[in-house]
Amino acid sequence: MRASEGWLVAAAVPLLCLLPVLWYVVRGEPRTRLVAQNLAQLLAAFVLLLSAQGFNRPTYLDLALVLAVLAPAGTLVYARFLGGLPPARIVRWTALAGVPAAVVPLCVAAGPGRQTVKLLVIGALLLAGALVTSAGSQPVTEPDAPSGAPEPPGGDEAAARD
């Protein structure tokens, strides 16, 4: 296996940034934990994108694609149960700075083709998810307010997105 070192060094940067984020996930207020969890998923997506290029395995990009789809949905579901998601500037600026900084060099390295399209799709999904979840949401309903009727589980994400 021939690994290109530069991409792996680049992948180590967001990986090391996960260490202080872990502190906030473990020791923060519940709102802070949710923001830190959101930021951790964004950073992990960067690590996966860069390490896929570093290992010379383009199929590893599927991991980043799955994470880019799952991360905003999971964050919104958590926001529904924890009662709202605070606006987070750090997630927005990390996404706005990190996604072009990671995706554009990867696209240049990949050259035109199917892999570039995949990279652009992953970058767009990451950016859209980070912008939606960093805008914050207010608690729409108290989770313990309805006493008798169970809520339909399908409306959770739609309720959290408002």
Add this chain to the structure above:
Amino acid sequence: MTDVLIAVALFLVAATATAAVLNREPLRQALVLSFLGLALTLLFTFVQAPDVALSQLAVGSAVTPLMIVLTVGKVRRGSTSREHSIDDDDDDGGEGDVGDAGDAGEEAR
């Protein structure tokens, strides 16, 4: 360089797993478990096991914490409705609601 990445990911997994054990509140534990799923995904990717990492990503970072959060919400809701009125649970007709409310009442004692 791969060794450094594996070492950092191993440290992340060890620290997150310890923190998940030391957290006692289930909702906070769910968030730490979600982070643990991410750390394990990165570790599996670095040791060249992307298939394991894919299933770990789906299960560990989404499904398991979501099930914990749903269970905690249902248990809390069942315990509060049981405190208000016992007849309300019987009127629902669902056997699962009555059983969960009973379990929640036992845990609350």
